[in-house]
Every structure is written in C-alpha cells, then in structure tokens.
Amino acid sequence: MRIRRLVTLLVGVNVLLIAIGWIVVPPPTTKPGSGLRVGLVFDIGGKNDKSFNEAAYRGLERARTELGVDVTYIEPSEGADRESALRTLAARGLDLVIGVGFIFGPDLEHLAAKFPAVKFAGIDYSPSEGVGTIANLAGLRFREHEGSFVVGAIAGMLTRTRTVGFVGGMKIPLIRKFEAGYEAGVLHTCPTCRVVSAYAGTEPKAFADPSLGEELAAAQYGQGADLIFHAAGNTGDGVFAAARERGLRAIGVDSDQYDNAPCCVVTSMVKAVDVAVVDIIKDVAAKRFRPGIHELGLAERGVGFIADERNRDLLPLEVVEQARVIAAQIVAGAIQVPDR
Amino acid sequence: MISILLSATFGAQILRIAIPYVLAALGGAITERSGVVDLALEAKLLFGAFAAAAVGHATSSPMAGLAAGIAAGALVAGVQIGLALWLAADQVIVGVALNLLALAGTRFLLQLLFDEGSNSPYTPGFGDAVLGNPIAWLALVAAIAVPLALRHTRWGLRLRAAGDRPEALAAVGVSATRTRLFAALVGGALAGAGGAQLSLSVNGFSADMSGGRGYIALAMVILAGWRPAWAAIACVGVALGESLRIYFQVADVAIPRELAPLVPYVLTLVVLVVLGGKRRPPPASLGK
Numbered sequence: 001m002r003i004r005r006l007v008t009l010l011v012g013v014n015v016l017l018i019a020i021g022w023i024v025v026p027p028p029t030t031k032p033g034s035g036l037r038v039g040l041v042f043d044i045g046g047k048n049d050k051s052f053n054e055a056a057y058r059g060l061e062r063a064r065t066e067l068g069v070d071v072t073y074i075e076p077s078e079g080a081d082r083e084s085a086l087r088t089l090a091a092r093g094l095d096l097v098i099g100v101g102f103i104f105g106p107d108l109e110h111l112a113a114k115f116p117a118v119k120f121a122g123i124d125y126s127p128s129e130g131v132g133t134i135a136n137l138a139g140l141r142f143r144e145h146e147g148s149f150v151v152g153a154i155a156g157m158l159t160r161t162r163t164v165g166f167v168g169g170m171k172i173p174l175i176r177k178f179e180a181g182y183e184a185g186v187l188h189t190c191p192t193c194r195v196v197s198a199y200a201g202t203e204p205k206a207f208a209d210p211s212l213g214e215e216l217a218a219a220q221y222g223q224g225a226d227l228i229f230h231a232a233g234n235t236g237d238g239v240f241a242a243a244r245e246r247g248l249r250a251i252g253v254d255s256d257q258y259d260n261a262p263c264c265v266v267t268s269m270v271k272a273v274d275v276a277v278v279d280i281i282k283d284v285a286a287k288r289f290r291p292g293i294h295e296l297g298l299a300e301r302g303v304g305f306i307a308d309e310r311n312r313d314l315l316p317l318e319v320v321e322q323a324r325v326i327a328a329q330i331v332a333g334a335i336q337v338p339d340r
Numbered sequence: 341m342i343s344i345l346l347s348a349t350f351g352a353q354i355l356r357i358a359i360p361y362v363l364a365a366l367g368g369a370i371t372e373r374s375g376v377v378d379l380a381l382e383a384k385l386l387f388g389a390f391a392a393a394a395v396g397h398a399t400s401s402p403m404a405g406l407a408a409g410i411a412a413g414a415l416v417a418g419v420q421i422g423l424a425l426w427l428a429a430d431q432v433i434v435g436v437a438l439n440l441l442a443l444a445g446t447r448f449l450l451q452l453l454f455d456e457g458s459n460s461p462y463t464p465g466f467g468d469a470v471l472g473n474p475i476a477w478l479a480l481v482a483a484i485a486v487p488l489a490l491r492h493t494r495w496g497l498r499l500r501a502a503g504d505r506p507e508a509l510a511a512v513g514v515s516a517t518r519t520r521l522f523a524a525l526v527g528g529a530l531a532g533a534g535g536a537q538l539s540l541s542v543n544g545f546s547a548d549m550s551g552g553r554g555y556i557a558l559a560m561v562i563l564a565g566w567r568p569a570w571a572a573i574a575c576v577g578v579a580l581g582e583s584l585r586i587y588f589q590v591a592d593v594a595i596p597r598e599l600a601p602l603v604p605y606v607l608t609l610v611v612l613v614v615l616g617g618k619r620r621p622p623p624a625s626l627g628k
Binding site: 005006009042044045046047048049050053075165196197198199205208209210211212213214215216218219220222223234237238240241242244245246 | 349353356357360426427447451455456457458459465467468538541542543544546547548549551552582583586587589590591592
C-alpha cells in the first residue's frame, strides 16, 4: 500500500517538475562567435544580486555581445559546489575560467595547477600563504580602500551629528579594507568626527542576514550616527531598511544601490567588476594574458562613487566637487590611504 | 554603558530580535509535544518570510503579507505531516529535506517570480516600533496562550496524549494522526508568522535570511524541556545575548571578538540551568 502511494507521489512530482522545467528553462541558444570560450562561477548571491555578482554578470554579457565570445556560467549553492563548478568548466577545456569572489582563492590555485592549459582569473583573489605567482592564474583586485576613503570624506562633509557608522559583513581583511579607507576618509574631512563600526559575523552567512544588519544599523543610529556605509552584501539591505525607517542616510556598495532606498542612499562606493571581467577576456582573446595580481584603484577607474541626477538632492554639488578633488589627490599620491 | 542597557531602545531591540525566535519556538513546542519531530522550523521560517515578502509586495499590504507568511508556515507543516505520518517517512529526514528544499526552493521562486537571484523587491513593513507591530502582539499573545491551552484545554490534553500515549487517545476514539496534523498546522502557522517578521522588518526577502534561527529555536525548545513558556523565555535570552553582542561592538566595549558570538548561547544556558529546574524528558512517543 505504502509503496503504491509513494510511487504515485513520485510520479506526480516528476511530471510536475518536468513541466516546470519545460516552462522555465529556455532552449539553449548557439551563436557563432570569436571562438573564445569563457566560463564564470558566481559567489553567494548569484548573478542577480544587484551588487557584486551582478556587476560580474554585466561584464560577461558585454563580452558576449561585443566580443562575440562563447560564455557559460554556474551559480553554485554552497561550499564544495564552488570547487566542482570551477572544475567542471576547466575540464571542458575552456580558454578562461573566472571565479567571482575571494572565497574561490584556494580552489583556483589548486585547479590552475591541475589544468595548465586553461587560464584562470579570480575576482578579489588574494594568494594563500606561501603561494607565489601561478603562470595561468590572474587575480583581479580592487583598491576598495581608495573608493571607501572618498565616500568616507563625503560622509564627513555630510554628517550633522559628527557621528557616522560602518556595517561590515564577514570579518575578513577584504572588508577591513573598506572600513580602514572609510574611517580615514571621514577623519580627513571631519577630524573631530566619530566612526562607530560593527561586523555581522565571521562566517560567509554574515553577508546574508538582513535582520541582523538592521539591528546593527539601528544600534548605530541610536548612538547618534546619521549616516552609515555598509560593505555587507545582502546584510546591507537591513541597513537600508533601518535608514528608511528613520529617514536617515546610508551609502551603498559595489553597484549603484540608489534604488534600494531612494530616500536615503546618498551615494554608492562602486567597484568596476564588469570592467575587470571584460578586460581579462579581452586580454585572453588578444593573447596578452598576464598572470599575477592586477590591482584596479581610483586611477584605473576600478573604484569610484556615484554622483548623477538621481542622487543630486542628497549629494550637493560642492560636496561632489570636494570629493573629486580628494580623489585626484589620492591618484596623485598626495593622500596616502590605509588599507587595514 | 549602563544607561544604554536600561534604555527603551535597547529593550525594543531585544524584543524585535526575539519575535522570530519566540514564534518559531512556540510553534516547535506545539508540534513536538504532539509527537512530531520538528526539524523543519527553518523551512517554515524561510517559506514564511518568502511568502510574506511576495504577497506583501504584490498587495502593498503588510497585513496580507503576514497572512501569507502564516499560510506558508502551515502549508510546510502540512507537507511535513503528509510525508512523516501519511507516508511514514523518517521524521528527522523529512525535516532536513524540507529545510534544504526551502533553501533552494525560495531561490527558485525568486528567480521565477522576480527574475532575481537573491532579493525580492520592496515590501512595506510594520516599522521598527515594537508596540505598533501586530507580529509582536501575536508573539506575546501566543507566548501566554500556548502554555495555557496545552495545559488547560481539551485540545491541549489530546495534543499531549498524542505525543505521550497515542494508544490512549485511540482508545477514546480520537485519531492521533489527525490531532498531530492539527497541532502541526497551528505550530507551522506560528513559525510562518515568525518568518514574516524576518522579511517584513527589512522590507524584503533575501536568500537564506533565516540564518539558522529555526535550529536555534528548536534547541531552545529542547533545552526548555518542551515547555513552551520556558522556550519563549529562553528565546528572549538568545535575543538579549544578540543585542548585547551588537552593543558591545557599537559601543566599543573591549571583549574579545571571538567571544562575542558566544554571548547569546552562554547566557541562554545559564538562564536555563539556573532557573529551568530539572531536566525534562521528551514526549514519550516523539518521532514514532
């Protein structure tokens, strides 16, 4: 009896899933291109995260339409899936495999050695202890501290309470770069200001807990902060919710996050992951691939801040001009920005 | 420092953090007392959060969102009971499977409905004021009503009998399965409301936003010896610990960063050991 019920149920579920698959998954499109084959694996959040991964996706799409390269991507769910996703792409003999996120570091090193004919690139990659340059691995890094310094300077100019906040996601050196640059930027334009900062945690899930983000922000606003910069992935959505609730201000990260809270997002510290992705694909196409670390800062337009007609009411023109002067000083080396 | 800890904002923060834990724990206590292992609390929170955000977005009404969250929690409980009792699947495995399904399923639905990988669009919420939040009132009412109902009503008596001695229930002509189903639906509804709080409070759903809260709520149920009132108190203890952790960071109190995350759990253990009395056994027919 039970077996029959089970079989009925399984058949039903099966039919349902096949039907859903039929509707949801579009048929594969094949398109003649330059012949270059590129694979990309996303980090937690996936390609439509409105932030870090989405920027990488934009780059990949641009490479597909403008350069005619053949692209494949995988959105892994957790842990070990990431390694096998990279491995799957490498084993297909693609020309370039890109891992989006610092978390791919050890996997990329390990697979680069296993698949010497494939080129690898890691966004936010930093070499593990004792690992030198690998001939077929490039790390695409950003000087986030420089962009964070500029938005910190903006925060220092805009705060009325002389207190601003920082909410970080996972406590790692990468996020510390944002915090260090931001804090220095705030003190550059407002030496008597106070920066309160907090992190959501020490595991990757610290980037995915908006409820905690809201409470961290609520506590900082409660301490007198009137502006908070977040570098916390989805946890930052809670920061925006807290800002909206109180009519106070926030600064977005990675992509332009104005749409998350048009009332309150003064500007965003943007990271040109899309540019980095397009550039590395171009390099491979032109056989100009250079292994090792490539760093993009303010000078290379790898980081920056948003000032356009949408956020004009929140970000006065004289503040924008000041911020541009400061950015130029950083590029010229007149201001040294700490990165930890 | 002390003035912060005694302030109303700190108290409000504890209550806001406590809401999802308390509702999930009360739901879990009901379900478990009826004899069904409730590992699926995480799934109920997550689906509740998703449904609340999706319906709240579509209708622009947080109330409709809350109703959808409650319905989604009950629906997950219905599936859980169907698999565990109707098909007699192992209850622990059913719970784990549902939690995994919730993790992937909510992301799948995000993609399907909103073409998004990890966030839903803006959903109106009830705001940060605890007293103006109907979910907070629901949690308070449930924290008082559930223990009373379990002890003093016929429904509670039958529910406990289903968990301890289902054959006694059968002897008086009451179906243990039906009693458990009803208990689980009520429990699932409460947990679903807790999920709604997660997404409505931050104006949207984001993937994996329950972050293990269901497991912690279940741990509190077990630590509290399956007594719902104590489980609710333990959850407030967890929330107090989390609030302290936030304030230690924001107010720059020098405690080692590695110790800070332990605060909620240590505090809860202390509360339960000091106040909780002797260890209670689980319902006699739990999981059978």
